[in-house]
Amino acid sequence: MTIAEIAKKYGLTTDTLRYYERIGLIPAIKRNENGVRNYSEEDGNWVEFIKCMRSAGVQIEALVEYVALFQQGESTHSARKQILIAQRDHLIERIAEMQSFLERLNSKIENYDLLLVPAQKKLTQQPNKRIF
Numbered sequence: 001m002t003i004a005e006i007a008k009k010y011g012l013t014t015d016t017l018r019y020y021e022r023i024g025l026i027p028a029i030k031r032n033e034n035g036v037r038n039y040s041e042e043d044g045n046w047v048e049f050i051k052c053m054r055s056a057g058v059q060i061e062a063l064v065e066y067v068a069l070f071q072q073g074e075s076t077h078s079a080r081k082q083i084l085i086a087q088r089d090h091l092i093e094r095i096a097e098m099q100s101f102l103e104r105l106n107s108k109i110e111n112y113d114l115l116l117v118p119a120q121k122k123l124t125q126q127p128n129k130r131i132f
Contacts, residue, residue, distance in 0.1 A: 001038070001039040001044065002036065002037065002038070002039070003017055003018070003037045003039065005031075005038075005039070006043070006044060006047055009044070009045050010044075010051050011051075012047070012051065017047065020047075021049060023060070024064050024068060025048060025050050025060065025062055025063055025067055026043065026047060026067070027043070027071060028124055029043055029045060046067075047048055050063060051099075052106065053087070056087075056091055057074050057090070057091060057094055058091070059087070059090075060088070060089045062083050062087055065083060066080055066083045066084070069083070077105060079093045
């Protein structure tokens with residue numbers, strides 16, 4: 001597949017794909033006789049993996065290290081697993097933080113009519129008070 005086809009398939013830009021390749025997030029893509037990138041199914045799997053990890057908030061540096069270790073072979077199995085574990089733990093922390101934000105927002109919504117609307121009415125009934 002061409003870079004345009006891969007970009008469309010995974011919802012990325014061609015510039016993003018070139019950047020990912022340049023920094024080592026995607027292993028070097030083979031090129032045809034005209035120098036055009038020719039993505040294989042395995043290359044597509046890398047793109048999908050990187051996109052998934054980035055969507056989860058995994059840091060680019062961690063992914064670059066992971067890909068480099070992967071290319072070194074099975075002897076790096078433990079180190080790669082540790083990277084994934086650390087990133088999972090970071091994601092768990094982010095999810096907990098986001099859950100806290102969601103709970104606060106839900107509380108605000110639930111109390112909106114009970115607290116804010118009456119306070120706003122009170123202020124608008126007072127002369128020379130501006131509400132922004």
